[in-house]
Each structure stands twice: as C-alpha cells, then as structure tokens.
Amino acid sequence: MTPDAQGAGATERPDRHAPEMQPPPDDGGTRSPRLWSPRRVPAALVAVVTLCVTAALLYDVIAVRAGRPGGAWRTRLADELATRPVDDPWLLIGGAVAAVLGLWLLVLAFTPGMRRLLPLRTPEGCAEVGAWLNRRGAELLLRDAALRVPGVSRARVRVGRHRVSARADVRFRDPETVRGELVQALHEECRQLALAHTPRPAVRTRRPTR
Secondary structure, eight states, X not given: OOOOOOOTTOEEOOSTTSOOOOOOOOOOOEEOOOOOOOOHHHHHHHHHHHHHHHHHHHHHHHXXXXXXXXXXXXXXXXXXXXXXXTTOHHHHHHHHHHHHHHHHHHHHHHSOOOTTEEEBEEOTTOTTOOOEEEHHHHHHHHHHHHXXXXXXXXXXXXXXXXXXXXXXXXXXXXXXXXXXHHHHHHHHHHHHHTBSSOOEEEEEEEEOOO
C-alpha cells in the first residue's frame, strides 16, 4: 500500500467540515457469523505445561507411596509456601503473573479472534452459507476506490469493524470538495462489499506543499 507523503512542510486539514452521512442501509440477507480462532498455540502451550506439572507431581506421589523419599523440589516448594509471608514480593509477583495469564486465557476463550476476516452478508435463503473478506483485501479495494476520485494522488486506508480511516493527498481541486467525494466513494464501495457491519468512513485530506 502506498504510504502518505511525509514532506516536512505538508499541511493537514482537519476533517471537522466533512459532510455528515449515515451508513448506507443494509440490502437484506443474512449476516455471516464471526469465525472463531482455533487458538492452537495457546491450547498446546497450556496442555504441555499442565502435562509436565501433573506428570512430575504424579511421579513424586507414586515414589512416596512406594517408600522412597519425596523429591527435594517438592519438599522445598512446600516449605517455602509454608514459611513465606503473604506479602512476600516473590509471592506477589507470582500471583500477579498467574492472574495475568489467567485473564489472558479467559480473553482467548471468550473472544472469537480472526480479526483479519470480515464477515459478509449472504443472500436470503442461504443461511447455511458463510462468506468472509480478508481485511487486507478490503483495504486495497477501498484504497483503489479512493484513488479513483479526481484530485487524489495518494491514499492510505485502514478498515476496522465500525470505522474506515482514510488519509489522502490532494494534488489539485478544493480539498473540501475532494473530501466529500471521498466519503461518497467509500460509502458506495462499502455497500458493494456487502459487509455484515457497514463501517463509517472517517476521511482526512491534506495538500502537500512539495
């Protein structure tokens, strides 16, 4: 994607005068569901760590039951946990790390992920069919739509679930007029993409001085 010009003397106009437009109405159809990430790497890490810890504890317990002395690591760990005060820095650090890891696992468990895929709308009567568009592909399509607006020489587009952020260099024509046409072009392109959640364009234009 072509980056914005980084001229030292470039001036950027705020978009507070951009025309306020409502998102285009949905054309009907069924919204494709969000895809859930399989989370293979976190699941594999949790499984391996749990397996190692459980196997070590089970081996030590079996050894003690068989009449052998318990492992030095388990005895030392039990003594440390029994003698260290609750406000010990190492205990606080360990608790904080455990809390962060637990929160991270909960976030992974209750969020779908796969943010690089945007769900699309499918025709009526095709509820069993799902369609998704790569976020990078949507950004390229919207950038091409922005470059087709007369006066725009460069454009950069970022697509979110609820917002499309666009920045464009205007080489000729009035920047306010170009901004209005950019909003119209991005609205039309978003409608043609048939996204399940139509994002709202946020357009910024600037006229480089060199």
